[in-house]
Amino acid sequence: MMTAAASGRPSKREAIIETAERLFADRGYDATSTALIAHEAGVPAGLVFYHFATKLDLLLAIVHERPTPGEVLRTAARGRSVHRRLRAVVSSMAEELERNRAARIIVFREAQARPEIAERAAELFDEATTTVAEILSGAEDVVAEPDRVRTAADLIVSRVFLDIIALGQADTATKRHAAMIDLIEESLTTPHAE
Structure with a gap:
């Protein structure tokens, strides 16, 4: 059978x-x-x-029961430079959010009324941010401090999530985020005076 x-x-x-x-x-x-x-x-x-x-x-x-951001994004850690990793992360996030769009819409909508869903949404966001920060930290040209890398990861996750879930714009994510990618790359690869 x-x-x-x-x-x-x-x-x-x-x-x-x-x-x-x-x-x-x-x-x-x-x-x-x-x-x-x-x-x-x-x-x-x-x-x-x-x-x-x-x-x-x-x-x-x-x-x-859907794939977590960490599971998806770890496969995006291609390339040795921040620029290549940023492009891979943005592209992978956009593709995965679009592929599981219904689940992400549910989380976004139901988090407002259900604490269990809001808690899961916070966990997923934190996992995605942590994973992106780890991916960026592993690039050979990163000179930024861990706090700056974490802030960059937070910006990336927030912006891509907003574009895909709230605005429904997955198809051009990497192209549309080119300026953000360039700005973050510069921020993470250029030494900053305190």
Whole structure:
């Protein structure tokens, strides 16, 4: 007997998560019933509660079970120079945020009303900032102090997240951020007098 994973189809649990993610992003958490999720996923309504004790547990699964920024960005640490690493980070962040756009929209929207989601959003933002700072610190031409590198990472993560999630502009992220990349590169590679 072939399993769902072996056949390339998502498991029923994953189908529920994917459907809920799409519906929560399109309609909002409060406007989406578990009955609608089950119907759209093609599963019995009780199966939603078999896998998730509450609708909130389903929402939390969406935001916890997607790739984290650290997992995605560590693969972006290509190149030895700050400039190459900045371009790779911006490009990777934009691609990943766009690929998981629905989950990011949900986090952005639901963080306002749900402390559990706001906490997860803060964790994801901090992880992304820490990872970008580590990537930039590893460049061979960095001369900036760790605090300046962390501030640069914070700026990058904030700006790319805003552009992709709030403004929906993923396709030209690296090109649009060329001036920011140049400014940050100069800030991190030029010695500064205190």
